[in-house]
Amino acid sequence: MTARRTIQELIGCHDCGGNVSFSALACPHCGSREPAGPYVQSVKEQRLHRIEEKNDQTLIGMTVLCAGIGFFYGSVMIGAVGAFGYGLLGAMIGVPAGFIINASRRLFG
Ligand SMILES: [Zn+2]
Numbered sequence: 001m002t003a004r005r006t007i008q009e010l011i012g013c014h015d016c017g018g019n020v021s022f023s024a025l026a027c028p029h030c031g032s033r034e035p036a037g038p039y040v041q042s043v044k045e046q047r048l049h050r051i052e053e054k055n056d057q058t059l060i061g062m063t064v065l066c067a068g069i070g071f072f073y074g075s076v077m078i079g080a081v082g083a084f085g086y087g088l089l090g091a092m093i094g095v096p097a098g099f100i101i102n103a104s105r106r107l108f109g
Pocket of ligand 1: 013014015016017018027028029030031032035
């Protein structure tokens with residue numbers, strides 16, 4: 001793995017408009033400390049970020065929900081051992097279920 005990135009992407013300095021390497025820590029023209037400007041997320045990035053946050057919530061929610069249903073079902077039908085087994089089974093169902101919901105949201109959202 002190389003520690004140094006060699007990509008030399010030139011951007012316009014946020015302060016003076018001169019060409020600055022994207023990875024530069026300071027503008028060589030005006031000495032600005034933030035040649036790329038304060039980092040602003042694009043609308044697309046914000047949207048993706050929101051989707052990802054939602055995805056995490058969905059995944060956790062589905063896992064907990066399915067594990068809870070399994071736990072309840074197992075405890076009612078079989079008892080403590082069943083509660084644990086079905087809870088685990090529920091979690092195993094909940095994770096891919098959450099993934100499927102996330103994938104469909106990504107496709108249709
Ligand atoms: Zn500058």
